[in-house]
Amino acid sequence: MPTLISRSHRALLALLLGLACSWATAWQSDQGDGTYANPVFWADYPDPDVIRVGEDFYFATSTFAGSPGMRILHSRDLINWTIAGYVLPRLTGSPAFDLQGRGANPGVYRRGIYAPSLRHHQGHFYLVVTPVGLNTRLCKAAQVQGPWDCHELDREAFDPGLFFDTDGKAYVVTSASTDGTITLLSLSEDLKRVTNARKIHYIKGGEGVHVLKRDGLYYLFNAVPWRLGMSISRSRSLDGPWETIESINTAETGGHQGAIVELADGRWWGFVMQDKPAIGRVTHMSxxxxxxxxxxxxxxxxxxxxxxxxxxxxxxxxxxxxxTSDEFSEPQLGLQWMWNHNPVDSAWSLRERPGHLRLRALPAADFWHARNTLTQKSQGPVSHVEISMDVSRLAVGDQCGLGTLGRYNGQLYATRDAGGQLSLNWRLITDQGDKDPQTVQDGPRVPISTERIELRMDLDYVTTNRARLSWRAAGQATWQAVGEPFDLRFDWRTGTFQGPQVAMFCFHTGEQAAGYVDIDWFRFSDKP
Known part of the structure; x- marks a missing residue:
């Protein structure tokens, strides 16, 4: 039965066919004719904050439990972006970031660090962020690539917004959707202490506050999650009184959490995230x-x-x-990669076999607890990823392969049985949230007779919101699908609080580290 595709989807696919190449990078917002198409990122870049420094723009986004933490991107035109680096080489403050202790459960993926605030003041970059359940951290760097020097404040300021006033005084503004009271924290001159805290405004359900000043007026931009909208407040004093208007929203006008940034010529542009049911939260520019x-x-x-x-x-x-793509020919990982939690550095290498990424199978109870799962963002509207993997050194009990990390975790992984037989196995793990156990659906098992295999995952965010896994022996032309297509979904209550991530993993179901796999390359294509 033919697939029914709407007129808008047909137009989109035609555009993609015109833009695509055999091994591309990702969705291209820049249309090449002086215009751009939203979203700027067709991927999950949540809780954006954007600043301009001279002719350069910088974009900070949430990274949750991923390591390294706090990704920052760079652009010269707000449309074409590259990854500049990360603020936190490793996450600290909780054993859950190492998948250790009582916090080592699927719920920790939805916590970690998010809703950063990025500013530039007197020649330095500053970023403030609050790991869930921990005190707020304020970080400083001379260059956005780092190194960053961080210290903790004496409290947890939810979704903090950093603001430097024209007189040089520094503040953090904070509000949480569970209350909506907006609190202003005055900082000491060295930014290391809170010297005063006072309530200045109230927005029902408000959070993710950003602050700026223009023509003597202060502006507060608050996300309002319960209605997926944004409110804007203004006042001649940080202490108010404030007048408030309702601004844009996800359902009708293109987004909610975000703010505005001034261009060098005095024009203003807005950035805002929009919730999508499958890919996550995409960024629009306006x-x-x-x-x-x-x-x-x-x-x-x-x-x-x-x-x-x-x-x-x-x-x-x-x-x-x-x-996106990586041939693993450099001595360090590409900036597109993040580990699911702090990695065990002794269990992965780009040097033991040059030109390959080696992942050693660390012991884990299951996929959720597996260390050293390497991830990057999946991309819309459609994308395909392929890896080439040498499984000759797999041990009995190892599970190593390709899949997604999110609410629905579709996987295709290689194993070896006690008799030495290699096979590929399909599995779907569904996270039900903090109060319910995950469900596991095991699918086909495919015996294989080759030790060099290629795995592929096709992701469709246009017509089906589903993904499918397949494989072939290295050098072969034909792909063989394994298992059933599985859903791609974003839900803040389950999974990772992010859109589906592409994941390469290798863990062992026993108590001791066992074998390993060597991954020759990871290749991404956006060709429909």
């Missing part, structure tokens, strides 16, 4: 115009709405996207 002292998303001809397509804010910059 022109901003001012009316009666309020920032309005869109244009005077189409006010209050993030455009699907518009003229780029800055012309002449080259095409760029965050990296």
């Amino acid at each position: 022109p901003i115009f001012w009316k009666d002292g309020w920032p309005i998303w869109g244009t005077p001809e189409a006010p209050g709405r993030v455009p699907a397509r518009a003229t780029k804010p800055i012309q002449g910059q080259p095409l760029a996207q965050p990296a």
Whole structure:
């Protein structure tokens, strides 16, 4: 039976066919004709904060339990972005970040660090972030690539917003959706102490606050999760009184959590995230115009709405996207990679077999507790990933392969039985949330007679919101599907609080580390 595709989907697929190459990077927002199409990232880049420093823009995003933590991206035009680096080489403060102790359960993937606030002041970058359940951290660096020097404040400020006033005084503004009271924390001159805390405003369900000052007015941008919208407040004093308007929202006008950034020529642009049921939270960029002292998303001809397509804010910059494919030929991992938690550094290597990533099978109770699972963001609208893997050194009890990390964890992994027979196995693990156990569905087992295999995963965020796994012997032309297609879903209550991530994993079901696999390459394609 033929698949029914809407007119908009047909147009999108036609566009993709025109843009795609055999081994591409990711969704290209820049249309090559002076315009761009939203979203700027067709991937999960949640809780954005964007600043400009001279002619450069920097974008900070949540990374939860992933390591390294706090990804920052760079652009010269707000449309074409590359990964600049990370703030936290490893996560500290809880054994759960090492998958140890009582916190080592699937729920820890939904915690970690998120909703950062990035600023630049007197020649230095500053980032403030609050790991869930821990005190707020304030980090400083001369260059965005680091190294970053971090210290803790004396309290947990939920979704902190860092603000430097024109007189040089520094503040952190915080609010949590469970209350909505907005609290202003005054910082000491060295930024290491909270010297005063006072309530300044209230937004029902507000969180993710960003603060800026323009023409003598202070502005608060608050996400309102219960209605997936944004409110904007303004005042002539940080202590108020504040007047508040409702701004854009996910359902009708293109997003919720975000704020605005001023260009070098005085124009303003807005950034905002929009929840998608499968890929997660994607970032939109929008022109901003001012009316009666309020920032309005869109244009005077189409006010209050993030455009699907518009003229780029800055012309002449080259095409760029965050990296995806990796031949593992460099002495360090590409910046696109994050470990599911702090890795065991002795159990992976790019040097033991040059040109390959070696993953050793560490003992784990199951996939959720497996250390050294290497991940990167899946990409829409459609994408395909392939890996080449040498499984000759697998031991009995090892499970090593390719799949997703999220609410639905579809996997295709290699094993070896007690008789030495290699096989590929399909499995689907579904996370039910903190209060319910995960479900496990085991599928086909395919005996294999080769030690060099290629695994493939096809992800469709346009027509089906599903993924499928397949394999072939190295050098063969035909792919063989294994198991059933499985769902791609984003849900903040289950999985990782992120859209589906592509995951390469290798763990052992016994009590001692066993064998290993060598991965020759990881290749990404966005060709439909």
